[in-house]
Amino acid sequence: MKDPSRSSTSPSIISEDVIINGHSHEDDNPFAEYMWMENEEEFNRQANLLLKQFLFIAQIEEELWEEEFIERCFQEMLEEEEEHEWFIPARDLPQTMDQIQDQFNDLVISDSSSLEDLVVKSNLNPNAKEFVPGVKYLNI
Numbered sequence: 001m002k003d004p005s006r007s008s009t010s011p012s013i014i015s016e017d018v019i020i021n022g023h024s025h026e027d028d029n030p031f032a033e034y035m036w037m038e039n040e041e042e043f044n045r046q047a048n049l050l051l052k053q054f055l056f057i058a059q060i061e062e063e064l065w066e067e068e069f070i071e072r073c074f075q076e077m078l079e080e081e082e083e084h085e086w087f088i089p090a091r092d093l094p095q096t097m098d099q100i101q102d103q104f105n106d107l108v109i110s111d112s113s114s115l116e117d118l119v120v121k122s123n124l125n126p127n128a129k130e131f132v133p134g135v136k137y138l139n140i
Contacts, residue, residue, distance in 0.1 A: 029035070036043075129137060
């Protein structure tokens with residue numbers, strides 16, 4: 001059998017459960033769900049500020065990456081220089097006339113017979129005109 005206190009033709013209404021047009025009865029402002037729009041300009045200002053900060057940080061990060069890349073390139077260049085024997089004028093050029101004369105003497109062909117062998121075996125034309133830089137020769 002049904003309990004008469006529980007069943008009735010009209011539902012029992014508690015004031016806290018009443019909702020009219022999607023709003024509770026206690027809510028005096030029917031536009032409460034749109035109140036966040038009241039501060040939309042402040043929200044946009046803060047969002048723009050955060051965006052500017054993010055872009056600034058991204059720019060700084062990119063500059064740091066570029067600096068690191070340049071430092072690595074210089075480091076690789078220095079390591080490459082250490083690996084190879086490079087021409088250093090202060091070290092490799094002679095300092096005195098005696099040193100220059102010694103180097104020149106080392107370049108002179110000491111055996112005259114080897115010079116004659118070079119001339120005999122040469123493929124060069126002995127009747128050719130002497131080359132002068134900057135002068136154009138016409139073939140006639």
